[in-house]
Amino acid sequence: MHVENSNLPKHIAIIMDGSRRWAKENNKSRKSGHNAGALAVRKTIEHAVERGIKSLSLYAFSKENWKRPKEEVEHLMKLFIRVLKNNQKFLIKNNIKFTPIGDLAGFSLDMQHKLHDLVEKTKENTGLKLNIAINYSGRWDLTNATAKVVSNALDELKESLDSTQDLLTKIEELKRRYAQEGFLVNLIEENLSVTDQDPIDLVIRTSNEQRISNFFLWQAAYSEFVFLEEYWPEFDAKVFDRAIDIFSKRVRRFGGV
Numbered sequence: 001m002h003v004e005n006s007n008l009p010k011h012i013a014i015i016m017d018g019s020r021r022w023a024k025e026n027n028k029s030r031k032s033g034h035n036a037g038a039l040a041v042r043k044t045i046e047h048a049v050e051r052g053i054k055s056l057s058l059y060a061f062s063k064e065n066w067k068r069p070k071e072e073v074e075h076l077m078k079l080f081i082r083v084l085k086n087n088q089k090f091l092i093k094n095n096i097k098f099t100p101i102g103d104l105a106g107f108s109l110d111m112q113h114k115l116h117d118l119v120e121k122t123k124e125n126t127g128l129k130l131n132i133a134i135n136y137s138g139r140w141d142l143t144n145a146t147a148k149v150v151s152n153a154l155d156e157l158k159e160s161l162d163s164t165q166d167l168l169t170k171i172e173e174l175k176r177r178y179a180q181e182g183f184l185v186n187l188i189e190e191n192l193s194v195t196d197q198d199p200i201d202l203v204i205r206t207s208n209e210q211r212i213s214n215f216f217l218w219q220a221a222y223s224e225f226v227f228l229e230e231y232w233p234e235f236d237a238k239v240f241d242r243a244i245d246i247f248s249k250r251v252r253r254f255g256g257v
Contacts, residue, residue: 007247007248008051008052008053008244008248009053009201009202009224009244009247010053010054010055010198010199010201011053011054011055011056011057011197011198011199011200011201011202012048012053012055012056012057012200012201012202012203012204012244013056013057013058013059013200013202013203013204013215013216013219013220013223014044014056014057014058014059014203014204014205014206014235015059015203015204015205015206015209015212015213015215016037016040016041016058016059016060016206016232016235017205017206017207017209017213017231017232018206018207018209018230018231018232018233018234019033019034019036019037019231019232019233020033020034021033021207021231022036022037022207022231022232022233022234023036025231030072030075031072031075033233034072034075034076034079035079036233037232037233038079038083039233040232040233040234040235040236041058041060041083042087042090043235043236043237044056044058044235044240045096045128045130046094047236047237047240047241048128048240049094049096049127049128050237051240051241051244053128054128054129054197054198055128055129055130055131055194055197055198056128056129056130056131057101057131057132057133057194057200057216058130058131058132058133059133059136059213059215060080060132060133060134061076061080061102061133061134061135061136062133062135062136062137062213062214062215063102063103063106063135063136063137063140063214064137064214066106066135077107077108077111080111080134081110081111081114084114084115084118085114088118088121091118091121091122091125091130092121092122092125094127094128095125095126095127095128096122096125096127096128096129096130097122097123097125097126097127097128097129097130098118098119098122098130098132099119099129099130099131099132099194100115100119100131100132100133100134101131101132101133101134101136101141101193101194102133102134102135102136102137102140102193103135103136103140103144104134104135106135107134107135129197131193131194131197133193133215136193136215137214137215138212138214138215138216138217138218139214139217141192141193141216141217141218142188142192142217142218144191145188145189145191145192146188146191148191149184149187149188149191152187153174153178156170156174157170157171157174188218189218192218192219193219194219195219199219199222199223200216200219200220200223201223201224201247202223202224202225202226202243202244202247203215203216203220203223203224203225203226204225204226204227204228204243205225205226205227205228206228206230206231206232206234206235207228207229207230207231207232208227208228208229209227210227222252224247224250224252226243226246226247228242228243
């Protein structure tokens with residue numbers, strides 16, 4: 001049963017977990033598990049469009065996932081490229097805007113090119129905002145945003161190098177500005193991933209694991225969490241709706257009363 005649109009989460013983030021365990025329990029290879037997980041991604045995107053979700057963020061590959069066996073990682077890279085190619089027409093047809101988030105420089109040039117190409121081909125789309133987190137971690141996101149803030153501050157100081165007095169004055173000005181309540185918070189948020197979209201209302205994690213696994217450490221500060229027993233390949237429209245229904249019954253206070 002669908003909940004009313006007024007109770008729908010605007011932005012849903014999903015930690016897609018359990019493909020390998022699903023494969024093991026079904027006497028299949030890890031590759032088969034990841035392939036089945038890729039099919040669940042397509043179904044999830046389709047249902048998000050159907051339900052009118054504004055933003056969907058999927059945790060596909062973390063920075064820690066490079067520690068997995070080489071053969072498995074190589075298969076995942078090939079799978080990513082195949083999924084990008086096979087879903088290009090689908091994203092364009094359904095008015096979906098695609099955004100990869102994470103340290104993309106860690107991928108092959110071919111992978112980077114295909115990601116950039118899909119971003120360009122969907123950048124004018126006005127429907128679902130689809131964020132795929134690859135080579136991503138919440139700590140990387142925070143340190144990357146902080147580095148940008150520091151770099152911008154140093155650029156400001158460069159403009160004051162005409163005299164020592166100008167530089168000292170500028171430093172004191174920056175110190176006062178950064179000490180203002182909320183100023184640094186706003187600067188960090190401006191440089192994080194997906195902060196140009198609605199706040200993350202709901203984080204879903206499959207396979208009955210109950211941890212955040214370095215995903216959206218800042219952006220999920222006041223998100224609702226729903227942990228599901230199903231493995232990721234088992235995630236379908238019915239399971240998705242159940243998670244949304246659980247969210248719709250929550251009372252959100254955001255630290256208030």
